[in-house]
Amino acid sequence: MPHLYPALSAEQKKELSDIALRIVAPGKGILAADESVGSMAKRLSQIGVENTEENRRLYRQVLFTADDRVKKCIGGVIFFHETLYQKDDNGVLFVRTIQDKGIVVGIKVDKGVVPLAGTDGETTTQGLDGLSERCAQYKKDGADFAKWRCVLKISERTPSALAILENANVLARYASICQQNGIVPIVEPEILPDGDHDLKRCQYVTEKVLAAVYKALSDHHVYLEGTLLKPNMVTPGHACPIKYSPEEIAVATVTALRRTVPPAVPGVTFLSGGQSEEEASLNLNAINQCPLPRPWALTFSYGRALQASALNTWRGQRDNAGAATEEFIKRAEVNGLAAQGKYEGSGEDGGAAAQSLYVANHAY
Amino acid sequence: MAYQFPALTSEQKKELSEIAQCIVASGKGILAADESVGTMGSRLQRIKVENTEENRRQFREILFTVDDSISQSIGGVILFHETLYQKDSQGKLFRDILKKKGIVVGIKLDQGGAPLAGTNKETTIQGLDGLSERCAQYKKDGADFGKWRAVLKIDNQCPSHLAIQENANTLARYASICQQNGLVPIVEPEVIADGDHDMEHCQYVTEKVLAAVYKALNDHHVYLEGTLLKPNMVTAGHASTKKYTPEQVAMATVTALYRTVPAAVPGICFLSGGMSEEDATLNLNAINLCPLPKPWKLSFSYGRALQASALAAWGGKATNKKATQEAFMKRALANCQAAKGQYVHTGSSGAASTQSLFTACYTY
Numbered sequence: 001m002p003h004l005y006p007a008l009s010a011e012q013k014k015e016l017s018d019i020a021l022r023i024v025a026p027g028k029g030i031l032a033a034d035e036s037v038g039s040m041a042k043r044l045s046q047i048g049v050e051n052t053e054e055n056r057r058l059y060r061q062v063l064f065t066a067d068d069r070v071k072k073c074i075g076g077v078i079f080f081h082e083t084l085y086q087k088d089d090n091g092v093l094f095v096r097t098i099q100d101k102g103i104v105v106g107i108k109v110d111k112g113v114v115p116l117a118g119t120d121g122e123t124t125t126q127g128l129d130g131l132s133e134r135c136a137q138y139k140k141d142g143a144d145f146a147k148w149r150c151v152l153k154i155s156e157r158t159p160s161a162l163a164i165l166e167n168a169n170v171l172a173r174y175a176s177i178c179q180q181n182g183i184v185p186i187v188e189p190e191i192l193p194d195g196d197h198d199l200k201r202c203q204y205v206t207e208k209v210l211a212a213v214y215k216a217l218s219d220h221h222v223y224l225e226g227t228l229l230k231p232n233m234v235t236p237g238h239a240c241p242i243k244y245s246p247e248e249i250a251v252a253t254v255t256a257l258r259r260t261v262p263p264a265v266p267g268v269t270f271l272s273g274g275q276s277e278e279e280a281s282l283n284l285n286a287i288n289q290c291p292l293p294r295p296w297a298l299t300f301s302y303g304r305a306l307q308a309s310a311l312n313t314w315r316g317q318r319d320n321a322g323a324a325t326e327e328f329i330k331r332a333e334v335n336g337l338a339a340q341g342k343y344e345g346s347g348e349d350g351g352a353a354a355q356s357l358y359v360a361n362h363a364y
Numbered sequence: 365m366a367y368q369f370p371a372l373t374s375e376q377k378k379e380l381s382e383i384a385q386c387i388v389a390s391g392k393g394i395l396a397a398d399e400s401v402g403t404m405g406s407r408l409q410r411i412k413v414e415n416t417e418e419n420r421r422q423f424r425e426i427l428f429t430v431d432d433s434i435s436q437s438i439g440g441v442i443l444f445h446e447t448l449y450q451k452d453s454q455g456k457l458f459r460d461i462l463k464k465k466g467i468v469v470g471i472k473l474d475q476g477g478a479p480l481a482g483t484n485k486e487t488t489i490q491g492l493d494g495l496s497e498r499c500a501q502y503k504k505d506g507a508d509f510g511k512w513r514a515v516l517k518i519d520n521q522c523p524s525h526l527a528i529q530e531n532a533n534t535l536a537r538y539a540s541i542c543q544q545n546g547l548v549p550i551v552e553p554e555v556i557a558d559g560d561h562d563m564e565h566c567q568y569v570t571e572k573v574l575a576a577v578y579k580a581l582n583d584h585h586v587y588l589e590g591t592l593l594k595p596n597m598v599t600a601g602h603a604s605t606k607k608y609t610p611e612q613v614a615m616a617t618v619t620a621l622y623r624t625v626p627a628a629v630p631g632i633c634f635l636s637g638g639m640s641e642e643d644a645t646l647n648l649n650a651i652n653l654c655p656l657p658k659p660w661k662l663s664f665s666y667g668r669a670l671q672a673s674a675l676a677a678w679g680g681k682a683t684n685k686k687a688t689q690e691a692f693m694k695r696a697l698a699n700c701q702a703a704k705g706q707y708v709h710t711g712s713s714g715a716a717s718t719q720s721l722f723t724a725c726y727t728y
Contacts, residue, residue, distance in 0.1 A: 211582035218575035224623050258628040259588050263657045264619075295627050295659040 007221040008179060016226025017266070019144045019184045023104050023228065024267030027336045028075030029300035030186075032271075033063055033307070034108035034147065036080055043307075049316035057086045062314050062324045063307070064094050068101065069329050073336025076104040078147050078186075078301070084138070095142040106145040106186070107138045109174070113151055122163040125150045128173055135181035145184040147230065147301075148174045153192045154205050154237065164212045172216035179226055186269065186301065188230035189213050193273050195237035199244050203234045203252045210260035224264040230301050231257070233270050233283055246286035253283075254290045254298075263295035270298070272305035277331055278346055280305035281338045288341030299339040306331045371585040372543060380590025381630070383508045383548045387468050387592065388631030391704040392439030393664035394550075395696070396635075397424060397671070398472035398511065400444055407671075413680035421450045423678060427671070428458050430689045432465050437700035440468040442511050442550075442665070448502070459506040470509035470550065471502045473538065477515060486527040489514050489534055492541070499545035509548040511594070511665075512538045516555045518569055518601065523555070528576045536580035543587055550633070550665065552594035553577050557637050559601035563608050567598045567616045574624035588628040594665045595621070597634050597647055610643075610650035617647075618654045618662075627659035634662075636669035641695055642709075644669035645702045652705035663703040670695045 008016070023030065035043060040059075041051040049055055060083050077098050084107060087093050095105050109131065113123035125148065135146065150167040152159040171187050178185035189209050191202065210231065217224065234252040236244060257268060270287075272280040280302060287298050300306075306328060314324035337343040372380070387394065399407060405415040413419055424447055441462055448471055451457050459469045473495065477487035489512065499510065514531035516523040531553060539549035553573050555566065574595065581588065598616040600606050608616075621632060634651075636644040644666055651662050664670075673691035678684050701707040 207582065211579055215575060215579040218571065218624070255628070259626050260582070261626065262624055263622040263627055263659050293627060293659050295622075295657045 007176065008223055008226075012179070012182065013223050013226060015182055016179055016184050016223060019104060020226055020228055020266045023076040023145065023184070024269065024297040024299055025075055026297070027340050028073055029302070029335055029339050030076040030078060030106070030269050031063065031074055031306055031332070032078045032147075032301050032303035033060060033083065034078040034080045034106075035303065036108075036112075037082070043311060044316075047311055047315045053082065055316060056082070058316075058318070059311070059314065060086065060094060061088050062310060062321050063328055064088070064097050065321075066325050066329050066332070070332050071101050071103070073332045074101075074103050075299075076106050076145060078106040078108055079143070080108055084141060084143065099142060104144050105142050106147055107143040108148075109134060109138070109146045109178075110148040116163060116166060119160055119163060120155065120158050122153070122158055122160060123151055124163075124166045124170055128170065128177070131174065131177045132181060135178055135183050139182050143183060145186060145228070146174075146178050147186040147188060149188040149190060149230075151190050151192060152205075152209055154195050154197050154201060159191070159205060159209065164209055168209070168212040168216035171213060172220035172222060175217060175222045175227060176220045179223055184226055184228065185222075186228045186230045187213060187217070188271065190230075190271055190273070191232050193232070193235055193238050196239035196241070197237040198240055198242055199234060199236045199248065199252050202232075202236060203256050206232065206234050206256045207259055210256065214260060214262060224262055225266060227265060229261060229265055229268045230271055231268065232273055233287070235273075235275075235283075238274065246282045247290075249283050250286035250290040251292065253287055254292045254294060257296075258292060258294070261296065265296050267297035267299060269301035272300070272302040275305055277305045277308050281331075281334050281343055282345060284335060285338035285341055285343040288339060297339070300335045302335065306335065371540065372587055372590075376543070376546065377587050377590060379546060380543055380548050380587060383468060384590055384592055384630045387439040387509065387548070388633065388661040388663050389439060390436075391663070391700045392437060393666070393699055393703055394440040394442060394470070394633050395427070395438050395670055396442045396511075396665050396667035397427065397447065398442040398444045398470075399667065400472075400476075401446070407675060408680075411675055411679050417446065419680065420446070422682070423675070424450065424458060425452045426678060426685050426688045427674065427692055428452070428461050430693055434693060434696055435466045437696040438467055440470050440509060442470040442472055442509075443507075444472055448505060448507065457506075463506065468508050469506050470511055471507040471547075472512075473498070473510040473542070474512040480527060480530060483524050483527060484519060484521050486517065486522055486524060487515055488527075488530045492534065492537055495538065495541045496545060499542055499547050503546050507547060509550060509592070510538070510542045511550040511552060513552040513554060513594075516553065516569070516573055518555065518559045518561050518565060523569060523573065528573055532573070532576040532580035535577060536584035536586060539581060539586045539591060540584045543590055548590055548592060549586075550592045550594050551577065551581070552635065554594075554635060554637070555596050557596065557599055557602050560603035560605070561601045562604055562606050563598060563600045563612065563616050566596075566600065567620050570596065570598050570620045571623055574620065578624060578626060588626055589630060591629060593625060593629055593632045593660075594635055595632065596637055597639075597651070599637075602638060610646045611654075613647050614650035614654040615656070617651055618656045618658060621660075622656055622658070625660065629660050631661035631663055633665035636664070636666040639669055641669045641672050645695070645698045645707055646709060648699060649702035649705060649707035649709075652703060661703070664699045666699065670699065
């Protein structure tokens with residue numbers, strides 16, 4: 001290694017780091033509203049609404065017309081390409097409305113998963129071709145951060161070394177290209193909760209995956225202070241018979257992160273995966289109350305866990321729009337509190353039940 | 365990755381993490397008194413003392429029989445093999461004297477460098493053969509931590525990819541074997557200061573080396589909470605014409621560390637390399653005052669920087685014992701204060717000159 005060829009100038013670094021810090025400012029997280037046309041089809045069919053561009057526009061309008069209450073709990077919104085160019089009923093670009101609230105605009109840039117031949121159904125993610133030009137255009141059109149989702153799964157023989165290596169590498173290429181274009185890359189190496197594995201297994205796999213991701217980011221000269229991480233929480237598989245408390249999930253999650261995510265990363269914005277709205281909030285809260293030292297912000301980048309109630313309330317009816325927006329604001333505020341460890345629960349399960357299951361000094 | 369086969373039990377992990385934390389608690393650091401016979405030869409020659417086993421024993425005796433209050437500044441002492449079995453003039457084993465003071469005993473485990481063919485005179489480190497048996501014996505004989513020094517240099521085409529990979533891998537193998545035998549491994553990937561490169565280049569190289577080291581430790585299933593890191597500070601090469609302040613060294617050093625060292629590592633104990641006693645203390649102090657996130661203890665593992673004055677005061681004469689001990693105690697206290705960011709520089713330069721050179725928000 002004879003010389004260093006700086007990937008970024010001091011000004012570029014400062015811009016990226018400032019954007020990242022704005023997104024994960026204390027009490028703030030991300031609304032992941034970047035569902036592809038295909039994903040929106042599933043969401044809308046569940047409430048009996050036709051998957052048309054207009055309906056998708058109307059639905060996003062419900063979310064984006066939330067009042068100023070969201071300013072203190074939403075730091076960023078991830079858009080899908082189509083939505084970046086849509087307008088509200090008054091002809092105002094959604095991007096503009098969001099920016100005017102002081103919220104950073106983000107854009108999904110990956111192009112979905114493709115199979116890795118010779119593996120047990122594993123995938124990598126495509127989207128690198130022409131990515132630099134796309135990023136430059138998105139930056140002009142108002143986006144300051146991007147998101148790229150890689151997917152890994154736990155089974156008897158997975159994730160394989162190839163899947164880990166390949167996904168880590170593709171994430172690092174994406175991150176490098178984003179930064180060259182003034183866009184903060186959110187790095188998302190999601191390990192799916194499908195399966196019957198226990199919490200320890202998920203923790204082990206999460207540590208291996210994250211170690212590979214950060215080695216790849218280092219190899220690709222990515223400026224960590226100008227990135228965010230969007231990982232899964234460490235949880236048991238959906239079909240695991242053992243039940244764990246939010247505190248156990250919190251300790252396993254924070255331990256995995258402490259062993260792999262350098263402190264230079266300003267924020268970790270968890271995905272909600274298949275968690276219910278309340279579960280996602282309780283877990284995030286427990287994570288922020290975890291006694292282990294946590295040098296990064298620990299917040300949310302939720303899709304379903306922020307929108308489920310809103311979607312259900314809206315059901316495609318304009319008359320329900322106001323009430324639906326309220327549901328969204330409610331979840332946003334709850335998660336803003338959870339991101340500070342200040343959420344006291346909806347009262348159904350009761351704080352006491354959650355506390356009693358804490359396993360002190362459990363060696364992970 | 366099919367299954368996880370835990371490398372350590374909960375009890376083993378607990379023991380290792382407690383030892384590590386004990387060594388770096390409350391501003392304590394490490395006395396590196398593990399100079400090999402050859403290295404002691406160079407030290408003794410400078411004060412015109414013959415390099416005999418008795419002379420080496422006498423000097424170490426003076427250091428180790430210092431007042432018990434030394435244990436407020438020194439949490440661990442690294443010994444060379446010979447010294448682990450030496451006694452004071454009353455027949456008490458050095459290792460027992462140290463333990464009685466509450467100081468953790470460590471042992472140098474590597475067996476020196478070996479050339480890497482096909483490189484620009486780069487090296488790897490030997491010592492893995494029979495290492496497990498040696499560790500088990502040392503543990504019985506009172507050691508609770510080990511130390512292994514890998515060396516990388518900055519030069520034309522150096523450090524090469526091979527040198528980085530090979531040294532990271534041997535460090536990880538050594539660390540894994542130590543932990544299996546209840547010894548906390550101090551991981552030392554020294555990027556030596558020889559050369560005329562500037563500080564920025566050293567930072568770049570240090571980041572690459574540390575990223576490789578932590579990937580290797582992860583690959584080898586090393587329990588980070590039961591390790592310590594002993595890195596170089598980030599400085600310009602000895603022959604560089606550029607001068608840097610302690611604050612600049614601190615910023616570059618902490619930046620490199622926070623981009624690569626996971627928060628799970630309990631402590632980072634810097635080597636002093638060729639630094640003067642005062643520079644080693646000033647730099648450590650500035651490091652502890654650096655405004656960046658620092659989730660690990662930042663302390664010292666000094667050889668020359670703790671012993672230079674003591675050695676000069678001793679001159680090989682038993683009558684100089686008191687002066688020798690005072691000189692050593694003074695440096696130990698100074699470095700303990702520096703490890704808490706509380707060192708008050710009483711030299712001619714004065715606090716004012718160190719403050720005025722701080723470059724706020726320097727983008728590294």
